[in-house]
Amino acid sequence: MPEVIFNGPAGRLEGRFHPSKQRGAPLAIVLHPHPQFGGTMNNQIVYQLYYAFAERGFSVLRFNFRGVGRSQGSFDHGAGELSDAASALDWAQAVSPEARACWIAGVSFGSWIGMQLLMRRPEIEGFISIAPPANRFDFTFLAPCPSSGLFVHGDQDRVAPVKEVTSVIEKLKTQKGIVIEHALVEGANHFFENRVDELMVAVGEYLDKRLDNPPRVAVASRAD
Incomplete structure (x- = not known):
């Protein structure tokens, strides 16, 4: 997939971008785990999500937050990383204006x-x-949650116990017509070790339901 470099608030950001061949295709942005604990855009789950969207016709971008890989800047405890994500979406929209x-x-x-x-x-x-990680970061800003979506957790997650996430989901206020779903992957820990395939089945089923079973798009080799 094409390597891209785009400007972020703290300098250049490194990413990978798959442009859809279909005019007006939707966009997807995929964000990686914590930079200070080894999180990068090449994380296995990020990688699989990237292709799940690409194979369903999306133009999709994954990138390294500031200070990761070849992205400039340094870790900013979330505030700067949110600005990075906004810049990533701005860039993707600029190259895919339709x-x-x-x-x-x-x-x-x-x-x-x-x-x-x-x-x-x-x-x-x-x-x-x-x-x-609802036990480590505040998710109470989701009031109301403006879009439908899916939360996925492993039932053996010790880093962010599922009960904490369930509590957040149960407290979520949603707008009319918004549906929040929650999937549990049996036997999965926080990193979905040996359970990534099961995770992606849950994600794929949700995407297919939301997108009304879109036809699969041939995507260049995942080794590229």
């Missing part, structure tokens, strides 16, 4: 950033939030 909609997906720390971006950008119509 995009009719946008989705956001995030893993762990990235899910916290993604949900904050969702609250600020009304064009985001769907989300995938994987292993959101």
Whole structure:
């Protein structure tokens, strides 16, 4: 997939972008786990999410937050990373001006950033939030949650226990017509070790339901 460099608030940001061949295709932005604990855009789940969207006809971008890989700047405890995500969406919209909609997906720390971006950008119509660390970061800003989406958790998650996420979801205020779904992956820990396939089945089923079973698009080799 094409490597891209775009400007962020703290300098250049490194990413990978798959442009859809279909005019007006929707956009998806995928956000990686915590930069200080090894999170990068090449995280296995981020990688799989990227292709899940690409194979369903999206133009999709994954990128490294500031200070990760070849992205400039340094870790900013969430505030700067949210600005990075906003810049990523701005860049994707600039190169795909006819995009009719946008989705956001995030893993762990990235899910916290993604949900904050969702609250600020009304064009985001769907989300995938994987292993959101509701015990470590405040999710009470989701009041109301403006878009339908999916939370996914492993039932053996010790980093962000599922009961914490369930509590957040139960307290979510939603707008009329908004539906929040929650999927549990049996036997999965916070990193979905040996359970990534099961995770992606849950994500794929949700996307297919929301998108009305879109035809699959041939995507260049995942080794590219």
